[in-house]
Amino acid sequence: MTHTNKDVRESTILQVMDEVENSPFSINRYFKGKETPFGRAQYYLYKKALRERGVEGLHDQRSKGNNLKFTSGMKNFVKSLLENNRSISSSEVQNAIENEFGIAISNTVINDFRRENDLSWIRPTKERQPLNESGASEIAIALALDTGLIDAITDSICLCVQKKRESETFKESVLIQKDNPDLRSKGKFTSEYNQLPQVRESRFKPLEDKVGDKRFASMGIFSLSRESIMRYTLALFSLPLVTANGRVRSIDNPRGNAG
Incomplete structure (x- = not known):
């Protein structure tokens, strides 16, 4: 670009920018309504260049460096x-x-x-993950379902729940009030509490020994249907499978080619 052409280019840019600055219209409306040698986006670039480097910033830099x-x-x-x-x-x-x-x-x-050049981007193909064996847990689940073991365990649990529900102990426990419900909803176990001798001694004792007057009606198992209990039973059998034999800490992680 010759020196004369550079001067003409800079003069044209400065003239348009001056017209924009003094126009009664907004910048957006000005560029929409008038034929200009450059657009609104370029106007802001020129304005920034002028502010940072003066008129030198308007020079055509395409023949230099980057x-x-x-x-x-x-x-x-x-x-x-x-x-x-x-x-x-x-x-x-x-x-x-x-x-x-x-x-x-x-x-x-x-x-x-x-x-x-007809070289548009092509989405890369994802390789499907091979299906791997999950160990003997699949065999155990299949046998449990085929032999009716899941049903037998479910029926056994349901029978125990029903017997307990019909017992005098259960009927009496309905009358037991919740102890300190406000404190329990807001409280938490502290490290000092967990270190108490009586707490440490009773940590692994049966629930019957820990709580003398158990309010059975508040236990979730007494409100579960047979289908729900069966799902819990099947979930226990499935734990080795969904956790990759304990290698996965969360059962929410997808496996195989899900998604």
Whole structure:
């Protein structure tokens, strides 16, 4: 670009910017209603350049340093890169150009090049995870279901629950009031409490020994249906499977090719 052309370019930019500043219209409306040599987005770039570097900031920098144009050498490099792997993103191509040539090319230029050369991005194919054996736990679950063991355990639990519900102890426990419900809902076990001798001694004792007057009606198992109890039973049998024999700490993690 000759010196005269540079002066004309800068003069044109400054003239348009001055008109925008003194226009009674908003910036957005001005650029929508008038034919201008550059758009609203470029206006803000020029304004920033003027503020930071003065008129020098309006010079065409494409022939210097990192503002070099997208050369034929770069195009051949990118074409070879994309023909080998169409799944590379434009950002990755941009980084590759910068590493190879030390020049930053915008993603817009790269996207236009891809479109013009029929090298648009292709979504990478995900490899399906192979189905692996989960150990002997699958055999145990299959046998438990096929032989009716799950049903037998469920029926046994339901029978115990029903017998307890019909017992005098259960009927009497209905009359027992909750002890300190407000304190229990807001309280918490402290380290000092857990270190008390009586607490440490009774830690592994049966519930009957810990709580003399147990309010059975408040226990969740007495409100469960047979189907719910069966699901709990099956869940216990499934723990080795869903936790990969204890290697997975959460049973919420998806397994196999889910999703």
